[in-house]
Amino acid sequence: MVVNIRIIAKMLSPAVTGFGVIALIPAIYALISGTPGAFSFISVTILAVAIGNILRIIGKNSPNLIALRELFLFTFLLWSILALIASLPFFIQLEDIDFLAGLFESVSSLSTTGATVINNLDVRPPSILLWRSILQYLGGIGFVVIGIAVLPTLALGGMNLFKTESIDGRTKLTPHIKTMAFALLMFYIVLLILCTGCYIFFGLDIFLAINAAMCTVATGGMMPIDASMNGLPAGVHYSAIVFMFICSCPFLIILASFTESRSLFFKDEQIRGLFLIIVFFSAAVILSLIFYNGYDVERAIRIGLFNVTSIISSTGFSLEDFSKWNSFASVIFLSIFAIGGCSGSTSGGIKIFRIQVCYRMLKCNMLRSLHPHGVIFPRFNGTEINSMTSFSVVSFLVAYILVTFCSTLAATLMGLPITDAFTATLTCLSNIGPTMGDVVLPNSANFASVSGPLHLLFSIDMLLGRLEIIPVLLCFTRFFWRK
Numbered sequence: 001m002v003v004n005i006r007i008i009a010k011m012l013s014p015a016v017t018g019f020g021v022i023a024l025i026p027a028i029y030a031l032i033s034g035t036p037g038a039f040s041f042i043s044v045t046i047l048a049v050a051i052g053n054i055l056r057i058i059g060k061n062s063p064n065l066i067a068l069r070e071l072f073l074f075t076f077l078l079w080s081i082l083a084l085i086a087s088l089p090f091f092i093q094l095e096d097i098d099f100l101a102g103l104f105e106s107v108s109s110l111s112t113t114g115a116t117v118i119n120n121l122d123v124r125p126p127s128i129l130l131w132r133s134i135l136q137y138l139g140g141i142g143f144v145v146i147g148i149a150v151l152p153t154l155a156l157g158g159m160n161l162f163k164t165e166s167i168d169g170r171t172k173l174t175p176h177i178k179t180m181a182f183a184l185l186m187f188y189i190v191l192l193i194l195c196t197g198c199y200i201f202f203g204l205d206i207f208l209a210i211n212a213a214m215c216t217v218a219t220g221g222m223m224p225i226d227a228s229m230n231g232l233p234a235g236v237h238y239s240a241i242v243f244m245f246i247c248s249c250p251f252l253i254i255l256a257s258f259t260e261s262r263s264l265f266f267k268d269e270q271i272r273g274l275f276l277i278i279v280f281f282s283a284a285v286i287l288s289l290i291f292y293n294g295y296d297v298e299r300a301i302r303i304g305l306f307n308v309t310s311i312i313s314s315t316g317f318s319l320e321d322f323s324k325w326n327s328f329a330s331v332i333f334l335s336i337f338a339i340g341g342c343s344g345s346t347s348g349g350i351k352i353f354r355i356q357v358c359y360r361m362l363k364c365n366m367l368r369s370l371h372p373h374g375v376i377f378p379r380f381n382g383t384e385i386n387s388m389t390s391f392s393v394v395s396f397l398v399a400y401i402l403v404t405f406c407s408t409l410a411a412t413l414m415g416l417p418i419t420d421a422f423t424a425t426l427t428c429l430s431n432i433g434p435t436m437g438d439v440v441l442p443n444s445a446n447f448a449s450v451s452g453p454l455h456l457l458f459s460i461d462m463l464l465g466r467l468e469i470i471p472v473l474l475c476f477t478r479f480f481w482r483k
Contacts (some may be wrong), residue, residue, distance in 0.1 A: 002481055007066050008074045010059025012081065013052045019082050020048025025134060026089075030127035037127035040089035048085050069480060072471045079463060083107045086135055093128050094118065104447065104455040109135035111466035112346065114221030114316035114433030117448045117455065121226045126207065129224035133214040139466070140218025140247075140346040141188045145181050184251055191217045195243045202235030212236075216243045219346045221316035221433050221445070228318035229306070237302055240317065241309050248274060248313040248341030269381050270342040273352045274312070281336055282308040285322075285329050292326040307333070313341050314348040316433025316445055323436055330436070337423070338400075338430045348431025348465055350400065357385055357393045399469045404429060407461050414454050424450075428461035 027041035083106050090102035097105070101117040108115045109132045118124060195216050199209035211224045223229065229237060246254070249271050257265035265271060286304035289295040295303070303320055310317045311333060322333050340349015360378035367376050378385045404425055411421035420437030424447070427435045433445035440447055447458065464472050474480050 003070055003073060004062065004066070006059050006062035007064075008059070008070055008077065009055040010062045011066075011074050012078060013055035013059055015052075015078055016048050016055060016081060016085070017052030019085065019138075020045040020052065022134065022138070023048065023089075023131075026127040026131045029130055030125070033126060035126050037089065037093050037125045040092040041127065041131065043092065044085055044088050047088065051081070051085070069474075072480075073475050075467065076472050076475050079110065079467065083110055083459075083463070086110060086131075089128055089131055090118075093125060098452060100452040100455040100459075101448075104459045105132070106135060107459040107462045108433075109220065109222060110139035111431050111462040112136050112139050112218045112220035112314070112348065113428060113431040113462045113465070114215075115428065115435075115445045115447050115458070115462075116222060117446070119446070119448050121224060126224075129211060130207075132222050133211040133220075133224065136218040136220030136222055137192070137214040140220060141184065141251075145184050145188075180252075183255055187251060187255055188217065191243065191247065195239065198239040198243075199236055202233045202239060204232070204236060212240075213243075215317075216240050216315065217247050217346065219244060219247050219313045219315040219341070219348075221310070221318075223317070230319055234302060237306050237319065240315075241306055244309045244313040244315050244317075245274075245278070248309075248345050248347045250342045250344035251346075252344055267381075269356060270352050273356050274342055277336075277339065277352070278305075278309055278312055281312075281332055285325075285332055288326050288328045288332075292328065308336070311336055311432060311434070312339055312347075312349075314430060314432045316427075318434065318445065334423075334436065337426050337432060340430060350397070350430070353380075354393045354396060356380060357389065358397070360385060361390060396468065396470060399473060400429070403461070403464060403469060407457060410457055411454060414451060414457070416450065416454065424458060425461055428458045429465040431462060431465045 023041045023044035027038045027045070030036065030038040030041070083103065086106035086109070087099070087102040090105045091097045091099050094102075096119075097117065104115075104117050107113075114136075121129065192213050195213035196209050199212055200206065204212060208224065214220070215222055221228075229240065249265075250268065253264055253268050253271065257263075282305045285308055286300045289300040289304055290297065306317070306319050307322055309315075310319070323330050338350050339355065340351045341347030343351045343353040357378070357380060360380060364376050364378040368374065378390075380389075404422075407425040407429070408418075408421045411425060412418055416424065417438055420435070420439045423435040423437055424440050427433060427445075435445065439449055447455065450458075
């Protein structure tokens with residue numbers, strides 16, 4: 001057989017089992033706090049351990065040699081299996097949530113999209129809110145990084161395994177893949193601790209601070225309260241801005257700037273591009289709020305900068321309704337919906353890197369039109385952009401446009417108005433959360449009003465977006481299964 005299922009099962013086994021162990025965290029919290037929900041999480045643990053053991057038996061005595069196509073299939077299956085298992089508590093605990101809605105919630109959490117089908121969060125069991133936050137936190141850095149750091153079996157794939165989740169491995173801290181993954185995981189945990197500390201300092205209780213911090217550093221945005229970031233102290237808003245920006249930057253570049261040279265962070269073109277985009281669009285929104293909506297300067301700066309950073313980073317926190325400000329601001333938010341943060345961060349979207357490469361290619365092509373005999377090549381971070389990188393970027397953009405078109409068309413066939421269908425597809429595929437329309441209300445990120453088949457469609461979009469489309473589509477091609 002072209003694809004070795006046994007080696008894939010061998011790698012899936014410890015990852016699925018480990019996920020079941022993590023489900024005990026909200027179960028223990030529910031038991032200690034005396035709130036309902038422990039049984040549903042224990043069910044997750046039992047099911048995950050059972051599946052893990054079955055996979056272990058299938059993969060027993062399989063060879064350690066693994067090909068790239070098997071790594072792609074492994075990553076897709078890992079995310080799909082864990083999303084299905086993670087959906088159990090939602091439709092077991094919540095009477096108004098069916099299976100497809102529960103699947104949507106788990107995929108949205110794991111992909112850090114931030115869209116939800118749960119209404120009245122303030123009265124829901126705390127354990128289910130904690131579960132959503134844990135899923136976001138796990139999905140933010142990705143199961144591959146966590147798995148390689150703590151599970152020896154997953155280190156078999158090496159750097160190629162990073163590619164299957166589209167993690168930017170161009171900047172290496174060390175040639176040892178396990179050491180690098182462990183460093184990334186430790187940095188991610190430190191960010192969580194620092195963010196939690198900031199939120200507690202500015203007045204949030206411990207439960208809300210921990211959950212909000214997991215939402216922030218994962219750029220997930222699924223707050224455990226209906227108000228999202230509305231009504232919280234200004235210090236919380238400014239802290240969120242800082243951590244959303246940091247978590248939109250390439251983690252390996254940040255770590256390398258500590259271990260090698262501080263200047264690496266400031267010299268990286270992705271980071272500079274992200275900073276300039278946020279500053280430019282924030283300034284435009286801030287001025288529109290001051291002159292069109294009569295906001296005072298501090299409020300305009302805080303609200304404008306927060307919302308632009310939230311959308312660019314694909315966090316999707318809600319702080320006021322930007323669709324009610326002015327038409328100029330609404331157009332700006334629609335135009336930045338799909339940009340996303342940097343490659344190698346927790347944010348989704350097209351990514352700054354691809355936009356910069358496309359711009360350099362366009363500029364280079366224009367110069368070649370003027371100087372057809374000149375030796376002109378596009379460059380990025382001082383290095384020539386090779387044909388493989390250009391081909392990869394263009395292929396992704398073509399796939400992104402095709403999936404957006406097909407999903408929008410399917411959503412309209414299922415009854416959604418065109419504006420809702422397009423913006424909902426865009427927000428799910430870019431893992432942002434908020435949308436603009438009449439059914440899924442602007443800036444709400446609440447998909448409770450759409451039908452079950454749409455929940456399934458948008459769940460597929462979110463999974464495609466999180467794994468950056470190509471690795472998933474590849475698994476459904478005929479040539480993937482041929483020699």
